[in-house]
Amino acid sequence: MNTNGHDDVIEVTDLRRVYGGEGGDFEAVRGVTFSVGRGELFALLGTNGAGKTSTVELIEGLAPPAGGHVRVLGHDPYTERRAVRPRIGVMLQEGGFPSELTVAETLRMWAGCTSGARPVGEALELVGLARRSAVRVKQLSGGEKRRLDLALALLGRPDVLFLDEPTTGLDVEGRQSTWELVRELRDGGTTVLLTTHYLEEAEGLADRLAILHEGRIAALGTPAEVTAAQPSRVSFELPEGYFPGDLPPLAELGVSSHETAGRVIRLRTNELQRTATALLVWAERARVELRGLDVRSASLEEAFLRIARDAAVHDRQRPEPAGAGMSAGPRRTGRTGRTRQTKGTAA
Template sequence: MTDVIEVADLRRTYAGGYEAVAGVSFSVAAGELFALLGTNGAGKTSTVELLEGLAPPSGGRVRVLGHDPYRERAAIRPRTGAMLQEGGFSPELTVAETVRMWAGCTSKARPVGEAMEMVGLGGRSAIRVKQLSGGEKRRLDLAMALLGRPEVLFLDEPTTGLDAEGRRETWELVRELRDSGTTVLLTTHYLEEAEVLADRLAILHEGRIAAEGRVDEVVAAQPSHISFSLPEGIAVGDLPPLGSYVRTGGAVQLRTDELQRSATELLLWARDKEVELRGLDVRSASLEEAFLGIAQKQEVTR
């Protein structure tokens, strides 16, 4: 697959010397959905703005569709779409007027009605922007990003303000775009969103990439959990030597990097000893645990 986004040792330093992006490198293949995750201040938005050509990098190299997005913006702008965190539309215009005005500035724009229907605003065309809910304004932002049938789509927190139904409808639309060949770069605070949508992801912390890969690869770096309660008369010391057990009250938890083997041996031990493991819960690590683990590790090493 051809890489349509290439980032090498990318840096962005603001006035005063603050380095928001401190040597980031990654690539995104054609038709791939790549998610950038990170806590507030991790450098996500600063990185995306450099990819969108809104500012020149302080160092390093970035290419989108083979072009420098800042110096060759005219070559790539008609081929990309961007959904910013806030669109800044005129509050007095209606939804249809806003889309029509934007379409007039867009090369080979979709029909206005099609763009509104794609994001679920077909029935709100006559409503003024100031009367839209926060979630509806995000839908309008997405419609603007999709007007030019982009080859590369930048989505910065696309489902902020949406209810659960709206979020899942947006996920389905993003999947359809990806499946049709659109390359998507997504930033989000919703870890479930990244887990559901992303082909690959990177977790940023303090301007650097702390983890990168497929969701299962990033998650696999974190231990899984087995938790249960022991009956009276059975001590933690009686359990098979599978690792470090932690007992809190009546509950016991085992963290393991070999979930299947540990669970099998624990169950075989319980069968042979005729011990009931009440409330048994066998759970793989999650993206949330990987995310928090990276953030906490970085805090400890400061």
């Protein structure tokens, strides 16, 4: 069972994926484990090359894992594709639409391969493309093509929805409307697995998330749990005539580190309430004003950057393996050959 009390719809256990020749020479996914409950929105984050796409492709059933196992709706998505594919929808980073077809023709073509498909007009209304139904695909903007991608993913009323960078290329209004639609789908019981580079998107949408680095999970939990592991910040301008040494001992304030920039003091603390209260009590007793006082908890962006920064330091300290630089490394074809999967599509 998932921590949200719902049945697990996606179960990933010690998942591994290897690229290369016989025996494999690059492990892109290295023992990833997580689960997603029914009606839960789970986000996968990570820098380029972290293993997000490799992980999602295994969950979608596009390739067999080199180790571990995946279950989607109780089935192996690779060996039991006929049981899984009719119940999932996939929004790829690029759809590869026939450019000469209109928007409506594209949807009608796909609906013909999808059992129980929504009416074309309904799908277009969902993504805000109803007024563009007669426009040829080649005339759509990048953001409109992303909406068409989403319409196709939703055509079969999927139980599980995979969204790969769903708002890339959308303007602010389009992004907000897509977020609202995704929330409605989640609230209606659809399980959503999201990959995104927009951290505010993950922070605002996800019930839980995982941050990947080099094929491993570096952080896992709710957005609040992941950010709580990072220090909060307090900054202010020193009152005129005061110096850093005039402040109470920072260790007594729960401060873990600090820096100065002119007369501005920036503190980092894992005890935000204690630090802020002590500073305000000191200022009240000293009868001074802490100008520019800014007190805030850590953000998901800070947590993400901290993980990436710590990983980069670790990488620089790692000894270079013998023969490094002599091989071009694994050759990836990216998304070449990927096929869209929507509810009702024949296996």
